[in-house]
Amino acid sequence: xKQVFIIFSVIGFCFTAKAQxxxxxxxxxxxxxxxxxIKVSANxxxxxxxxxxxxxAGMLPTVSANAGASYSNQNMKLxxxxxxxxxxxxxxxxxxxxxxxxxxxNWVVFDGFAMFKNYDRLQLLxxxxxxxxxxxxxxxxxxxxxxxxxxxxxxxxKKVALxxxxxxxxxxxxxxxxxxxxxxxxxxxxxxxVDLNTDSVTWANAEANYAQSSxxxxxLTGYQLPMGFDISEEVSINxxxxxxxxxxxxxxxxxxxxxxxxxxLVAEKxxxxxxxxxxxTIALNADYGFRQQNNEIGNLLESQNLGYTAGxxxxxxxxxxxxxxTRANNAQVRLENQEELxxxxxxxxxxxxxxxxxxxxxxxxxxxxxxxxxxNAEFNFYRIRDLYQLGSLTNVEFRTAQINYLRAQISITxxxxxxxLSEFELIRVSGLLVKPDN
Numbered sequence: 001x002k003q004v005f006i007i008f009s010v011i012g013f014c015f016t017a018k019a020q021x022x023x024x025x026x027x028x029x030x031x032x033x034x035x036x037x038i039k040v041s042a043n044x045x046x047x048x049x050x051x052x053x054x055x056x057a058g059m060l061p062t063v064s065a066n067a068g069a070s071y072s073n074q075n076m077k078l079x080x081x082x083x084x085x086x087x088x089x090x091x092x093x094x095x096x097x098x099x100x101x102x103x104x105x106n107w108v109v110f111d112g113f114a115m116f117k118n119y120d121r122l123q124l125l126x127x128x129x130x131x132x133x134x135x136x137x138x139x140x141x142x143x144x145x146x147x148x149x150x151x152x153x154x155x156x157x158k159k160v161a162l163x164x165x166x167x168x169x170x171x172x173x174x175x176x177x178x179x180x181x182x183x184x185x186x187x188x189x190x191x192x193x194v195d196l197n198t199d200s201v202t203w204a205n206a207e208a209n210y211a212q213s214s215x216x217x218x219x220l221t222g223y224q225l226p227m228g229f230d231i232s233e234e235v236s237i238n239x240x241x242x243x244x245x246x247x248x249x250x251x252x253x254x255x256x257x258x259x260x261x262x263x264x265l266v267a268e269k270x271x272x273x274x275x276x277x278x279x280x281t282i283a284l285n286a287d288y289g290f291r292q293q294n295n296e297i298g299n300l301l302e303s304q305n306l307g308y309t310a311g312x313x314x315x316x317x318x319x320x321x322x323x324x325x326t327r328a329n330n331a332q333v334r335l336e337n338q339e340e341l342x343x344x345x346x347x348x349x350x351x352x353x354x355x356x357x358x359x360x361x362x363x364x365x366x367x368x369x370x371x372x373x374x375x376n377a378e379f380n381f382y383r384i385r386d387l388y389q390l391g392s393l394t395n396v397e398f399r400t401a402q403i404n405y406l407r408a409q410i411s412i413t414x415x416x417x418x419x420x421l422s423e424f425e426l427i428r429v430s431g432l433l434v435k436p437d438n
Contacts, residue, residue, distance in 0.1 A: 034222030057119035061107030102289020112279030253431030381405035
């Protein structure tokens, strides 16, 4: 299998790992080495390489050793032509034995050049399996990237939910103190308890989501991450991607397109192999062996042979029930289908790239809006919190500001991860996520 590496330089990021904290780059490396689907694809490449020799293409002779023995015991009646009168011989239990041993060689030296086309086809199958492996690697790495950011978002949501619980705990302490001192009614205290319970449920859900996404990420690495591992929430945005360059690269290196191009080349070889059936086959054969036969009755009582035999055979099937024509026609149709699939992939690639670019630009715009919204929500929350602590605002006003601020924190984080996912998708479609190390 050709080695693969990830083109991180295109998107430019690097995380500094902390204790038990794994960067995206490190997790991707673990997935490349340990993911089971990637290993299966690598094994398929190895099998294609094992099958690519000249012998499997039919270019080499076959040599076989043969040995045998036979015995017969029969009641026989013979009548031999003789002069002046025929001779009659009868015998019960007449025995005969025969022994043979030898080495035989058979070599097809011409089959309409099918063996040479088949050899080329076997070499192409290696490239085809390698292209399939690359597509599998890309798909797996995109799953890792998506799951990593889902886990990072869950980690942030857990942190924000805990912050909300702490704020509600502080609020319930104030409400309880005011209620006990007679400064407010029990309604404020009860409302604070309800909000604390709501925030506690949200935090519990965030904890569960974080643990589940952790398990999903570990599965993709073949469970190579340690128990209780953590990931980095850091993310750097690349806002200067070049659509024209991505479009150019996609036409040359997109994994699905490369896959279908190799599949078309294999189909072309299948057409050539099928057409070779219209030409004759020439084979050489040779044998070296020993043969012995003993008979108790008959004209030949004993014989022994030791030596070489050789020959050449030419065969040409005159009629096979239209099988040759059917094979050739079907091979041509399969070639046409591969071309249609290739052209359809080119069209689909244009659509995927355009849609990915639209999603990328949209994600950047939403990120910008969420950044502005976070600033406003943060300023509004701290201003209202100060007024609430002075007793100038109600619980409802404080709770609304709190929720808006927490939602803004979650939205800004999710927006950053969505931009990153959009970047990675553009890189995948353009064929730059994984490249063969030639």
